Amino acid sequence: MKRLMVKLERCSGCKRCELACMEEHSAQKNYCLATLGAPEPKTRIFVESINDRPMPVVCRHCNEPLCVSACMAGCMQKDPVTGIVNNMGHEQQCVGCWMCIMACPYGVINPSFDVAQTGKNAFAQALKCDFCPERETPACVVACPNDVLEAEEIKE
Protein backbone atom coordinates (compact mmCIF):
# COMPACT_ATOMS: atom_id res chain seq x y z
CA MET A 1 0.00 0.00 0.00
CA LYS A 2 1.24 3.43 -0.85
CA ARG A 3 1.00 6.42 1.45
CA LEU A 4 2.10 10.02 1.17
CA MET A 5 5.08 10.65 3.41
CA VAL A 6 6.31 14.15 4.23
CA LYS A 7 9.90 15.16 4.87
CA LEU A 8 9.00 18.25 6.80
CA GLU A 9 12.43 19.82 7.09
CA ARG A 10 12.75 20.13 3.33
CA CYS A 11 9.53 22.00 2.68
CA SER A 12 10.00 25.59 1.55
CA GLY A 13 6.27 26.37 1.39
CA CYS A 14 6.09 26.99 -2.36
CA LYS A 15 2.60 25.45 -2.52
CA ARG A 16 3.26 23.88 -5.90
CA CYS A 17 1.67 20.70 -4.56
CA GLU A 18 -1.57 22.62 -3.96
CA LEU A 19 -1.56 23.97 -7.51
CA ALA A 20 -0.80 20.57 -8.97
CA CYS A 21 -3.63 19.07 -6.92
CA MET A 22 -6.16 21.66 -8.13
CA GLU A 23 -5.02 21.15 -11.68
CA GLU A 24 -5.22 17.38 -11.54
CA HIS A 25 -8.73 17.43 -10.11
CA SER A 26 -10.14 20.00 -12.49
CA ALA A 27 -11.96 19.00 -15.64
CA GLN A 28 -9.65 21.15 -17.75
CA LYS A 29 -6.42 19.73 -16.28
CA ASN A 30 -5.02 23.23 -16.46
CA TYR A 31 -4.96 25.63 -13.55
CA CYS A 32 -5.60 28.84 -15.49
CA LEU A 33 -8.50 27.42 -17.46
CA ALA A 34 -9.93 25.79 -14.35
CA THR A 35 -10.17 29.12 -12.49
CA LEU A 36 -12.43 30.41 -15.27
CA GLY A 37 -14.85 27.49 -15.06
CA ALA A 38 -17.09 26.20 -12.33
CA PRO A 39 -16.86 24.79 -9.75
CA GLU A 40 -13.89 26.72 -8.49
CA PRO A 41 -10.80 24.47 -8.27
CA LYS A 42 -9.93 23.38 -4.76
CA THR A 43 -6.87 21.74 -3.36
CA ARG A 44 -6.89 18.53 -1.37
CA ILE A 45 -3.45 18.96 0.16
CA PHE A 46 -2.78 21.90 2.44
CA VAL A 47 0.46 23.71 3.16
CA GLU A 48 -0.24 25.32 6.52
CA SER A 49 2.23 27.28 8.57
CA ILE A 50 3.37 27.35 12.16
CA ASN A 51 6.01 29.65 13.65
CA ASP A 52 6.88 30.86 10.14
CA ARG A 53 7.65 27.33 9.02
CA PRO A 54 5.57 25.66 6.32
CA MET A 55 3.94 22.37 7.07
CA PRO A 56 2.05 20.28 4.52
CA VAL A 57 -1.02 18.59 6.00
CA VAL A 58 -2.00 15.52 4.03
CA CYS A 59 -4.67 12.85 4.15
CA ARG A 60 -3.24 9.76 5.82
CA HIS A 61 -5.77 7.30 4.45
CA CYS A 62 -6.14 6.17 8.05
CA ASN A 63 -6.30 2.57 9.15
CA GLU A 64 -9.50 3.33 10.98
CA PRO A 65 -10.85 6.27 9.04
CA LEU A 66 -13.37 8.37 10.93
CA CYS A 67 -14.68 9.85 7.70
CA VAL A 68 -15.78 6.38 6.60
CA SER A 69 -17.63 5.79 9.86
CA ALA A 70 -19.30 9.16 9.60
CA CYS A 71 -20.50 8.79 6.01
CA MET A 72 -24.27 8.36 6.05
CA ALA A 73 -24.47 7.70 2.33
CA GLY A 74 -21.91 4.89 2.46
CA CYS A 75 -19.88 6.42 -0.37
CA MET A 76 -16.75 7.10 1.68
CA GLN A 77 -15.00 3.75 1.62
CA LYS A 78 -11.57 2.38 2.33
CA ASP A 79 -10.37 0.18 -0.50
CA PRO A 80 -9.48 -3.21 0.97
CA VAL A 81 -6.63 -3.70 -1.53
CA THR A 82 -4.99 -0.32 -1.94
CA GLY A 83 -6.07 1.12 1.41
CA ILE A 84 -7.05 4.36 -0.28
CA VAL A 85 -9.98 6.17 1.34
CA ASN A 86 -12.17 7.79 -1.26
CA ASN A 87 -15.74 8.97 -1.78
CA MET A 88 -15.83 8.69 -5.56
CA GLY A 89 -16.42 5.85 -7.96
CA HIS A 90 -18.52 3.69 -5.66
CA GLU A 91 -22.03 2.37 -5.97
CA GLN A 92 -23.24 5.05 -3.57
CA GLN A 93 -22.76 8.73 -4.34
CA CYS A 94 -21.68 11.63 -2.18
CA VAL A 95 -24.69 13.75 -1.22
CA GLY A 96 -22.84 16.59 0.47
CA CYS A 97 -23.99 16.01 4.04
CA TRP A 98 -20.58 17.16 5.33
CA MET A 99 -20.38 14.56 8.08
CA CYS A 100 -16.89 13.50 6.94
CA ILE A 101 -15.70 17.08 7.18
CA MET A 102 -16.84 17.15 10.78
CA ALA A 103 -15.16 13.80 11.44
CA CYS A 104 -11.69 14.25 9.90
CA PRO A 105 -9.24 15.13 12.71
CA TYR A 106 -6.73 16.63 10.28
CA GLY A 107 -9.17 18.92 8.52
CA VAL A 108 -8.20 17.73 5.04
CA ILE A 109 -11.70 17.21 3.66
CA ASN A 110 -13.39 20.25 2.19
CA PRO A 111 -16.87 21.02 0.94
CA SER A 112 -17.50 21.95 -2.64
CA PHE A 113 -20.86 23.15 -3.79
CA ASP A 114 -22.10 25.25 -6.60
CA VAL A 115 -24.69 27.68 -5.33
CA ALA A 116 -25.71 28.66 -8.84
CA GLN A 117 -27.07 25.24 -9.58
CA THR A 118 -30.15 23.91 -7.90
CA GLY A 119 -32.37 20.97 -8.51
CA LYS A 120 -31.41 17.38 -9.01
CA ASN A 121 -28.06 18.18 -10.48
CA ALA A 122 -27.04 20.55 -7.69
CA PHE A 123 -23.41 19.90 -7.16
CA ALA A 124 -22.45 19.20 -3.57
CA GLN A 125 -19.52 17.03 -2.81
CA ALA A 126 -16.88 16.49 -0.19
CA LEU A 127 -13.39 16.73 -1.66
CA LYS A 128 -10.52 14.69 -0.35
CA CYS A 129 -7.22 13.21 -1.47
CA ASP A 130 -7.90 10.30 -3.82
CA PHE A 131 -4.24 9.55 -4.45
CA CYS A 132 -4.74 10.51 -8.12
CA PRO A 133 -6.23 7.27 -9.48
CA GLU A 134 -5.39 8.24 -13.07
CA ARG A 135 -1.70 8.55 -12.37
CA GLU A 136 1.02 6.27 -11.16
CA THR A 137 2.40 8.86 -8.73
CA PRO A 138 0.15 11.56 -7.24
CA ALA A 139 0.38 14.96 -8.91
CA CYS A 140 1.63 16.67 -5.75
CA VAL A 141 4.58 14.30 -5.46
CA VAL A 142 5.54 14.94 -9.06
CA ALA A 143 5.21 18.70 -8.66
CA CYS A 144 7.24 19.07 -5.46
CA PRO A 145 10.61 20.63 -6.37
CA ASN A 146 12.22 19.87 -3.01
CA ASP A 147 11.42 16.17 -2.79
CA VAL A 148 9.34 16.77 0.35
CA LEU A 149 6.50 14.49 -0.63
CA GLU A 150 6.99 10.88 -1.39
CA ALA A 151 4.57 8.07 -2.22
CA GLU A 152 6.06 5.36 -0.12
CA GLU A 153 5.18 1.70 0.05
CA ILE A 154 4.26 0.88 3.65
CA LYS A 155 2.97 -2.10 5.54
CA GLU A 156 -0.16 -1.82 7.63
Added chain:
Amino acid sequence: MRYVIIGSSAAGAQAAEELCALDKDSKIVVVSQEGYPPYSRCLISRYADGRLLESDLYFKTKDFFKKCGVEENLHTTAAKIDRAAKKLICENAKEIEYDKLLIATGARPRFPKIDGLDLSGVTCFHSLDDAYRVAESVAFVKEAVVVGAGFVGLEAAYALTRLGIKVTVVERCSQILPNQLDIIASKIIQRDLEELGVEVILNESLISINGTESVYDVTTADKAHIKCEFVVIATGITPNKELAEQAGLDTDRGILVDEFLMTSDANIFAAGDCIEIQDVSTGKRTLSATWFNAVLQAKFASHNMAGGRRRYTGAVGIQNAVQFHQIPAISFGKTLIEDESSDGYEVISIHSGNVYKKLVLKEDKICGMIFVGDIAKSGFYAALIRQEVDVSKYRDKLLDQDFSYAYFKDENFGQMDPYKTIPACWGSPVWWLQRAQCMGIGS
Protein backbone atom coordinates in the same frame (compact mmCIF):
# COMPACT_ATOMS: atom_id res chain seq x y z
CA MET B 1 -20.11 -18.34 18.12
CA ARG B 2 -23.66 -17.31 17.33
CA TYR B 3 -24.12 -13.58 17.12
CA VAL B 4 -27.59 -12.14 16.99
CA ILE B 5 -28.16 -8.50 16.07
CA ILE B 6 -31.48 -6.78 16.60
CA GLY B 7 -31.82 -3.93 14.12
CA SER B 8 -30.38 -3.41 10.67
CA SER B 9 -29.77 0.31 10.40
CA ALA B 10 -26.49 2.14 11.01
CA ALA B 11 -25.37 0.20 14.08
CA GLY B 12 -26.85 -3.18 13.14
CA ALA B 13 -25.42 -3.28 9.62
CA GLN B 14 -22.03 -2.03 10.73
CA ALA B 15 -21.84 -4.62 13.49
CA ALA B 16 -22.77 -7.40 11.05
CA GLU B 17 -20.01 -6.29 8.69
CA GLU B 18 -17.40 -6.06 11.46
CA LEU B 19 -18.33 -9.40 12.99
CA CYS B 20 -18.05 -11.09 9.59
CA ALA B 21 -14.53 -9.79 9.23
CA LEU B 22 -13.51 -10.51 12.83
CA ASP B 23 -14.86 -13.99 13.28
CA LYS B 24 -15.06 -15.89 10.01
CA ASP B 25 -16.48 -19.13 11.45
CA SER B 26 -19.29 -17.42 13.26
CA LYS B 27 -22.98 -17.50 12.55
CA ILE B 28 -24.56 -14.08 12.38
CA VAL B 29 -28.29 -13.51 12.50
CA VAL B 30 -29.90 -10.12 11.94
CA VAL B 31 -33.45 -9.47 13.05
CA SER B 32 -35.10 -6.40 11.60
CA GLN B 33 -38.55 -4.94 11.81
CA GLU B 34 -38.25 -3.38 8.40
CA GLY B 35 -38.33 -5.07 5.04
CA TYR B 36 -35.49 -3.32 3.25
CA PRO B 37 -31.76 -3.83 2.99
CA PRO B 38 -29.90 -1.41 5.31
CA TYR B 39 -30.82 2.10 4.20
CA SER B 40 -29.76 5.50 5.38
CA ARG B 41 -32.45 7.06 7.54
CA CYS B 42 -30.78 10.46 7.30
CA LEU B 43 -31.29 10.57 3.55
CA ILE B 44 -34.99 9.77 3.31
CA SER B 45 -35.88 13.43 2.76
CA ARG B 46 -33.64 13.39 -0.32
CA TYR B 47 -35.55 10.41 -1.62
CA ALA B 48 -38.90 12.01 -0.87
CA ASP B 49 -38.17 15.04 -3.06
CA GLY B 50 -36.44 13.10 -5.80
CA ARG B 51 -32.87 14.21 -5.25
CA LEU B 52 -31.90 10.58 -4.72
CA LEU B 53 -33.22 7.32 -6.06
CA GLU B 54 -34.26 4.56 -3.72
CA SER B 55 -31.17 2.59 -4.64
CA ASP B 56 -28.97 5.50 -3.51
CA LEU B 57 -30.27 5.09 0.03
CA TYR B 58 -28.71 1.68 0.52
CA PHE B 59 -25.47 2.61 2.24
CA LYS B 60 -24.17 -0.92 1.99
CA THR B 61 -24.68 -2.85 -1.21
CA LYS B 62 -28.18 -4.19 -1.78
CA ASP B 63 -27.17 -7.81 -1.28
CA PHE B 64 -25.00 -6.87 1.66
CA PHE B 65 -26.32 -9.47 4.10
CA LYS B 66 -26.07 -12.26 1.56
CA LYS B 67 -22.54 -11.26 0.67
CA CYS B 68 -21.49 -11.35 4.30
CA GLY B 69 -23.22 -14.66 4.84
CA VAL B 70 -25.59 -13.16 7.36
CA GLU B 71 -28.95 -14.79 8.00
CA GLU B 72 -31.49 -12.00 7.70
CA ASN B 73 -34.92 -12.00 9.27
CA LEU B 74 -36.74 -9.03 7.79
CA HIS B 75 -40.25 -8.02 8.86
CA THR B 76 -39.49 -9.70 12.16
CA THR B 77 -40.04 -7.96 15.46
CA ALA B 78 -38.07 -9.10 18.46
CA ALA B 79 -40.51 -9.59 21.33
CA LYS B 80 -38.56 -10.92 24.27
CA ILE B 81 -35.07 -11.79 25.41
CA ASP B 82 -34.81 -14.96 27.48
CA ARG B 83 -31.51 -14.33 29.24
CA ALA B 84 -31.45 -17.61 31.16
CA ALA B 85 -31.81 -19.73 28.02
CA LYS B 86 -29.87 -17.21 25.88
CA LYS B 87 -32.69 -17.02 23.38
CA LEU B 88 -34.33 -14.24 21.46
CA ILE B 89 -38.05 -14.76 20.95
CA CYS B 90 -39.67 -12.99 18.02
CA GLU B 91 -43.28 -11.93 17.64
CA ASN B 92 -43.82 -14.61 15.00
CA ALA B 93 -42.86 -17.18 17.69
CA LYS B 94 -39.49 -17.82 16.09
CA GLU B 95 -36.78 -18.53 18.65
CA ILE B 96 -33.18 -17.64 17.92
CA GLU B 97 -30.39 -18.80 20.20
CA TYR B 98 -27.43 -16.52 20.77
CA ASP B 99 -24.02 -16.55 22.38
CA LYS B 100 -23.68 -12.80 22.11
CA LEU B 101 -26.54 -10.44 21.44
CA LEU B 102 -26.39 -6.87 20.15
CA ILE B 103 -29.35 -4.61 20.76
CA ALA B 104 -29.42 -1.93 18.07
CA THR B 105 -33.10 -1.17 18.16
CA GLY B 106 -32.66 2.54 17.56
CA ALA B 107 -35.36 5.02 18.39
CA ARG B 108 -38.90 5.82 17.36
CA PRO B 109 -40.59 9.15 16.76
CA ARG B 110 -42.29 10.78 19.70
CA PHE B 111 -45.71 12.25 19.15
CA PRO B 112 -47.17 15.22 21.00
CA LYS B 113 -50.47 14.70 22.81
CA ILE B 114 -52.81 16.43 20.41
CA ASP B 115 -56.06 15.55 18.68
CA GLY B 116 -56.25 14.35 15.11
CA LEU B 117 -53.06 12.31 14.86
CA ASP B 118 -55.04 9.46 13.29
CA LEU B 119 -56.25 11.48 10.30
CA SER B 120 -54.95 10.59 6.89
CA GLY B 121 -52.30 13.10 5.83
CA VAL B 122 -50.60 13.09 9.23
CA THR B 123 -47.25 11.36 9.26
CA CYS B 124 -43.97 11.19 11.08
CA PHE B 125 -40.76 11.27 9.07
CA HIS B 126 -38.58 8.50 10.34
CA SER B 127 -38.49 5.54 7.98
CA LEU B 128 -38.46 4.73 4.29
CA ASP B 129 -42.17 3.94 4.54
CA ASP B 130 -42.76 7.50 5.71
CA ALA B 131 -40.77 8.80 2.77
CA TYR B 132 -42.94 6.72 0.41
CA ARG B 133 -46.02 8.20 2.06
CA VAL B 134 -44.71 11.72 1.57
CA ALA B 135 -43.70 11.09 -2.04
CA GLU B 136 -47.12 9.57 -2.83
CA SER B 137 -49.28 12.19 -1.24
CA VAL B 138 -47.52 15.30 -2.47
CA ALA B 139 -49.23 15.20 -5.82
CA PHE B 140 -52.46 16.62 -4.38
CA VAL B 141 -51.01 18.65 -1.51
CA LYS B 142 -50.59 22.41 -1.82
CA GLU B 143 -49.94 23.41 1.78
CA ALA B 144 -48.25 21.49 4.56
CA VAL B 145 -47.39 22.04 8.20
CA VAL B 146 -44.27 20.64 9.86
CA VAL B 147 -44.39 20.41 13.64
CA GLY B 148 -40.96 20.80 15.20
CA ALA B 149 -37.92 22.61 13.83
CA GLY B 150 -35.27 20.03 14.64
CA PHE B 151 -33.17 18.37 11.98
CA VAL B 152 -35.87 15.97 10.89
CA GLY B 153 -38.52 18.68 10.73
CA LEU B 154 -36.39 21.06 8.72
CA GLU B 155 -35.20 18.32 6.34
CA ALA B 156 -38.85 17.48 5.75
CA ALA B 157 -39.74 21.14 5.30
CA TYR B 158 -36.94 21.60 2.80
CA ALA B 159 -37.92 18.50 0.84
CA LEU B 160 -41.60 19.51 0.72
CA THR B 161 -40.69 23.04 -0.37
CA ARG B 162 -38.57 21.65 -3.18
CA LEU B 163 -41.65 19.74 -4.31
CA GLY B 164 -43.47 23.04 -4.69
CA ILE B 165 -45.52 22.87 -1.51
CA LYS B 166 -46.10 25.87 0.73
CA VAL B 167 -44.64 24.79 4.07
CA THR B 168 -45.17 26.27 7.51
CA VAL B 169 -42.90 25.10 10.31
CA VAL B 170 -44.29 25.42 13.84
CA GLU B 171 -41.70 25.33 16.63
CA ARG B 172 -42.31 25.49 20.37
CA CYS B 173 -38.94 27.07 21.23
CA SER B 174 -37.77 30.57 20.43
CA GLN B 175 -35.37 29.42 17.68
CA ILE B 176 -34.95 26.68 15.13
CA LEU B 177 -32.65 23.73 15.91
CA PRO B 178 -32.85 24.54 19.65
CA ASN B 179 -30.70 21.58 20.69
CA GLN B 180 -27.84 22.23 18.32
CA LEU B 181 -27.46 25.89 17.50
CA ASP B 182 -27.41 29.17 19.38
CA ILE B 183 -29.60 32.09 18.49
CA ILE B 184 -27.21 33.77 16.03
CA ALA B 185 -26.51 30.59 14.09
CA SER B 186 -30.17 29.62 14.01
CA LYS B 187 -31.09 33.05 12.59
CA ILE B 188 -28.66 32.54 9.69
CA ILE B 189 -30.05 29.11 8.88
CA GLN B 190 -33.62 30.33 9.31
CA ARG B 191 -33.06 33.18 6.86
CA ASP B 192 -31.54 30.70 4.41
CA LEU B 193 -34.69 28.57 4.61
CA GLU B 194 -37.05 31.53 4.47
CA GLU B 195 -35.39 32.73 1.28
CA LEU B 196 -36.57 29.50 -0.25
CA GLY B 197 -40.16 30.16 0.85
CA VAL B 198 -40.45 28.19 4.08
CA GLU B 199 -42.48 30.01 6.72
CA VAL B 200 -41.21 29.53 10.28
CA ILE B 201 -43.45 30.27 13.29
CA LEU B 202 -41.56 30.24 16.60
CA ASN B 203 -42.83 30.15 20.19
CA GLU B 204 -45.93 28.33 19.06
CA SER B 205 -47.34 24.85 19.45
CA LEU B 206 -50.21 22.89 17.98
CA ILE B 207 -53.26 21.98 20.01
CA SER B 208 -55.14 20.02 17.41
CA ILE B 209 -55.18 18.78 13.85
CA ASN B 210 -58.63 19.16 12.35
CA GLY B 211 -60.44 17.37 9.58
CA THR B 212 -63.04 14.71 8.99
CA GLU B 213 -61.13 12.00 7.22
CA SER B 214 -58.12 13.83 5.97
CA VAL B 215 -56.52 16.97 7.34
CA TYR B 216 -58.24 20.27 6.74
CA ASP B 217 -56.31 22.62 9.01
CA VAL B 218 -54.41 22.82 12.29
CA THR B 219 -55.12 24.92 15.36
CA THR B 220 -52.25 26.53 17.24
CA ALA B 221 -52.15 27.51 20.91
CA ASP B 222 -52.88 31.08 19.79
CA LYS B 223 -56.17 29.81 18.35
CA ALA B 224 -54.90 30.59 14.89
CA HIS B 225 -55.84 28.20 12.11
CA ILE B 226 -53.34 27.20 9.45
CA LYS B 227 -54.87 25.60 6.40
CA CYS B 228 -53.01 22.52 5.19
CA GLU B 229 -53.60 19.09 3.70
CA PHE B 230 -50.51 17.45 5.09
CA VAL B 231 -48.89 17.44 8.53
CA VAL B 232 -45.43 16.11 9.35
CA ILE B 233 -44.81 15.46 13.03
CA ALA B 234 -41.12 15.82 13.92
CA THR B 235 -41.10 16.49 17.64
CA GLY B 236 -38.20 14.30 18.60
CA ILE B 237 -37.46 10.66 19.15
CA THR B 238 -37.46 8.29 22.05
CA PRO B 239 -35.11 5.29 22.42
CA ASN B 240 -36.47 1.77 21.94
CA LYS B 241 -35.36 0.46 25.31
CA GLU B 242 -38.42 -1.66 26.17
CA LEU B 243 -36.91 -4.93 25.00
CA ALA B 244 -33.93 -4.44 27.31
CA GLU B 245 -36.12 -3.16 30.11
CA GLN B 246 -38.36 -6.23 30.04
CA ALA B 247 -35.30 -8.47 30.05
CA GLY B 248 -34.27 -6.85 33.32
CA LEU B 249 -31.27 -4.96 31.95
CA ASP B 250 -30.32 -1.59 33.43
CA THR B 251 -32.01 1.28 31.66
CA ASP B 252 -32.64 4.92 32.32
CA ARG B 253 -33.74 7.16 29.48
CA GLY B 254 -31.99 4.70 27.18
CA ILE B 255 -30.19 1.41 27.68
CA LEU B 256 -27.23 1.77 30.03
CA VAL B 257 -23.88 0.37 28.87
CA ASP B 258 -20.36 0.41 30.27
CA GLU B 259 -17.34 1.70 28.34
CA PHE B 260 -17.12 -1.61 26.49
CA LEU B 261 -20.73 -1.12 25.36
CA MET B 262 -21.78 -4.09 27.45
CA THR B 263 -25.15 -3.95 29.18
CA SER B 264 -25.64 -5.30 32.68
CA ASP B 265 -25.64 -8.80 31.11
CA ALA B 266 -22.15 -9.86 29.93
CA ASN B 267 -23.57 -11.54 26.83
CA ILE B 268 -25.67 -8.62 25.71
CA PHE B 269 -24.26 -5.48 24.11
CA ALA B 270 -26.05 -2.41 22.85
CA ALA B 271 -25.24 0.32 20.33
CA GLY B 272 -26.89 3.13 18.45
CA ASP B 273 -29.74 5.48 19.23
CA CYS B 274 -31.13 3.21 21.95
CA ILE B 275 -28.26 3.68 24.42
CA GLU B 276 -27.01 6.45 26.68
CA ILE B 277 -23.42 7.60 26.36
CA GLN B 278 -20.97 9.48 28.55
CA ASP B 279 -20.45 12.80 26.77
CA VAL B 280 -16.91 14.19 27.12
CA SER B 281 -17.90 17.70 26.14
CA THR B 282 -20.45 18.10 28.91
CA GLY B 283 -19.32 15.41 31.33
CA LYS B 284 -22.88 14.14 31.57
CA ARG B 285 -24.65 11.00 30.47
CA THR B 286 -26.75 11.71 27.46
CA LEU B 287 -28.81 10.21 24.68
CA SER B 288 -27.27 10.48 21.29
CA ALA B 289 -29.06 9.99 18.02
CA THR B 290 -26.44 10.52 15.36
CA TRP B 291 -25.33 8.29 12.54
CA PHE B 292 -21.65 8.72 13.33
CA ASN B 293 -22.00 7.64 16.96
CA ALA B 294 -24.10 4.63 16.05
CA VAL B 295 -21.48 3.38 13.58
CA LEU B 296 -18.58 3.94 15.97
CA GLN B 297 -20.43 2.23 18.80
CA ALA B 298 -21.20 -0.73 16.58
CA LYS B 299 -17.51 -1.03 15.72
CA PHE B 300 -16.44 -1.10 19.34
CA ALA B 301 -19.32 -3.32 20.41
CA SER B 302 -18.60 -5.92 17.74
CA HIS B 303 -14.92 -6.04 18.68
CA ASN B 304 -15.87 -6.64 22.28
CA MET B 305 -18.49 -9.21 21.34
CA ALA B 306 -15.81 -11.13 19.48
CA GLY B 307 -13.72 -11.27 22.62
CA GLY B 308 -11.76 -8.02 22.40
CA ARG B 309 -11.50 -5.31 25.02
CA ARG B 310 -11.80 -1.99 23.24
CA ARG B 311 -12.79 1.00 25.28
CA TYR B 312 -15.32 3.35 23.71
CA THR B 313 -14.24 6.79 24.87
CA GLY B 314 -14.38 10.31 23.54
CA ALA B 315 -18.06 10.16 22.79
CA VAL B 316 -19.86 13.40 22.03
CA GLY B 317 -23.65 13.51 22.00
CA ILE B 318 -24.26 16.48 19.75
CA GLN B 319 -22.43 16.19 16.46
CA ASN B 320 -24.30 17.37 13.45
CA ALA B 321 -23.48 18.61 10.00
CA VAL B 322 -26.16 20.05 7.85
CA GLN B 323 -26.88 22.04 4.76
CA PHE B 324 -30.51 22.62 3.95
CA HIS B 325 -30.30 25.19 1.21
CA GLN B 326 -27.10 27.12 0.64
CA ILE B 327 -25.46 27.60 4.02
CA PRO B 328 -23.65 24.67 5.63
CA ALA B 329 -23.52 24.39 9.41
CA ILE B 330 -21.79 22.17 11.92
CA SER B 331 -22.43 21.92 15.62
CA PHE B 332 -20.35 19.77 17.90
CA GLY B 333 -20.24 19.21 21.65
CA LYS B 334 -21.50 21.61 24.25
CA THR B 335 -22.74 24.57 22.29
CA LEU B 336 -25.45 25.88 24.55
CA ILE B 337 -24.56 27.78 27.67
CA GLU B 338 -27.31 29.38 29.65
CA ASP B 339 -25.08 31.96 31.28
CA GLU B 340 -21.65 32.59 29.79
CA SER B 341 -20.05 33.71 33.03
CA SER B 342 -21.17 30.69 35.00
CA ASP B 343 -19.22 27.47 35.53
CA GLY B 344 -16.02 28.86 34.05
CA TYR B 345 -17.14 28.63 30.45
CA GLU B 346 -15.68 31.06 27.99
CA VAL B 347 -16.97 31.84 24.52
CA ILE B 348 -15.04 33.20 21.58
CA SER B 349 -16.77 33.92 18.32
CA ILE B 350 -16.55 35.76 15.04
CA HIS B 351 -19.54 36.80 12.99
CA SER B 352 -19.70 38.54 9.66
CA GLY B 353 -22.58 38.13 7.26
CA ASN B 354 -23.43 34.49 6.86
CA VAL B 355 -20.20 33.27 8.41
CA TYR B 356 -20.37 32.59 12.11
CA LYS B 357 -17.85 30.65 14.16
CA LYS B 358 -18.10 30.06 17.86
CA LEU B 359 -15.99 28.05 20.25
CA VAL B 360 -16.88 27.25 23.83
CA LEU B 361 -13.92 26.76 26.14
CA LYS B 362 -13.61 25.42 29.64
CA GLU B 363 -10.38 25.04 31.60
CA ASP B 364 -8.05 25.43 28.61
CA LYS B 365 -9.97 22.90 26.56
CA ILE B 366 -12.46 23.39 23.79
CA CYS B 367 -15.75 21.73 24.62
CA GLY B 368 -18.07 22.93 21.89
CA MET B 369 -18.20 24.58 18.49
CA ILE B 370 -20.65 26.00 16.02
CA PHE B 371 -19.46 26.73 12.50
CA VAL B 372 -21.88 28.28 10.04
CA GLY B 373 -21.10 29.31 6.48
CA ASP B 374 -17.46 28.25 6.54
CA ILE B 375 -17.04 24.71 7.80
CA ALA B 376 -13.53 23.96 6.55
CA LYS B 377 -11.25 22.35 9.15
CA SER B 378 -14.16 21.83 11.53
CA GLY B 379 -13.12 18.20 11.94
CA PHE B 380 -9.83 19.34 13.39
CA TYR B 381 -11.61 21.36 16.07
CA ALA B 382 -13.89 18.41 16.69
CA ALA B 383 -10.85 16.21 17.28
CA LEU B 384 -9.53 18.73 19.82
CA ILE B 385 -12.85 18.46 21.63
CA ARG B 386 -12.99 14.67 21.45
CA GLN B 387 -9.42 14.19 22.63
CA GLU B 388 -9.67 16.97 25.26
CA VAL B 389 -6.49 18.63 24.01
CA ASP B 390 -5.07 21.53 26.01
CA VAL B 391 -5.18 24.62 23.78
CA SER B 392 -4.04 27.24 26.31
CA LYS B 393 -0.86 27.95 24.31
CA TYR B 394 -2.82 29.09 21.28
CA ARG B 395 -5.73 30.77 22.98
CA ASP B 396 -5.63 33.99 20.93
CA LYS B 397 -5.15 32.14 17.66
CA LEU B 398 -8.00 29.68 17.90
CA LEU B 399 -10.25 31.25 15.30
CA ASP B 400 -7.50 32.56 13.01
CA GLN B 401 -7.72 31.60 9.34
CA ASP B 402 -4.42 29.77 9.54
CA PHE B 403 -5.03 27.90 12.77
CA SER B 404 -4.80 24.30 11.71
CA TYR B 405 -3.58 20.85 12.46
CA ALA B 406 -0.02 22.16 11.93
CA TYR B 407 -0.15 23.48 15.50
CA PHE B 408 -0.66 19.99 16.87
CA LYS B 409 1.67 18.00 14.68
CA ASP B 410 2.61 15.66 17.51
CA GLU B 411 -1.01 14.67 18.07
CA ASN B 412 -1.67 11.82 15.68
CA PHE B 413 -5.20 11.13 16.93
CA GLY B 414 -4.45 7.43 16.88
CA GLN B 415 -3.46 7.18 13.21
CA MET B 416 -0.32 6.66 11.17
CA ASP B 417 2.25 9.47 11.30
CA PRO B 418 3.19 10.64 7.79
CA TYR B 419 5.97 12.95 8.96
CA LYS B 420 9.34 11.40 8.39
CA THR B 421 12.37 12.57 10.29
CA ILE B 422 15.33 12.83 7.99
CA PRO B 423 19.01 13.32 8.84
CA ALA B 424 19.71 17.01 9.42
CA CYS B 425 22.19 17.06 6.53
CA TRP B 426 19.32 16.42 4.12
CA GLY B 427 17.33 19.26 5.46
CA SER B 428 18.58 22.70 4.77
CA PRO B 429 21.58 24.35 3.18
CA VAL B 430 22.04 26.22 6.46
CA TRP B 431 23.31 23.00 8.03
CA TRP B 432 26.02 22.71 5.37
CA LEU B 433 26.93 26.40 5.67
CA GLN B 434 27.40 26.05 9.42
CA ARG B 435 29.59 22.96 8.99
CA ALA B 436 31.57 24.76 6.33
CA GLN B 437 32.15 27.68 8.65
CA CYS B 438 33.29 25.33 11.40
CA MET B 439 35.83 23.87 9.07
CA GLY B 440 37.03 27.31 8.09
CA ILE B 441 35.93 27.04 4.50
CA GLY B 442 35.07 30.34 2.92
CA SER B 443 36.59 32.51 5.68
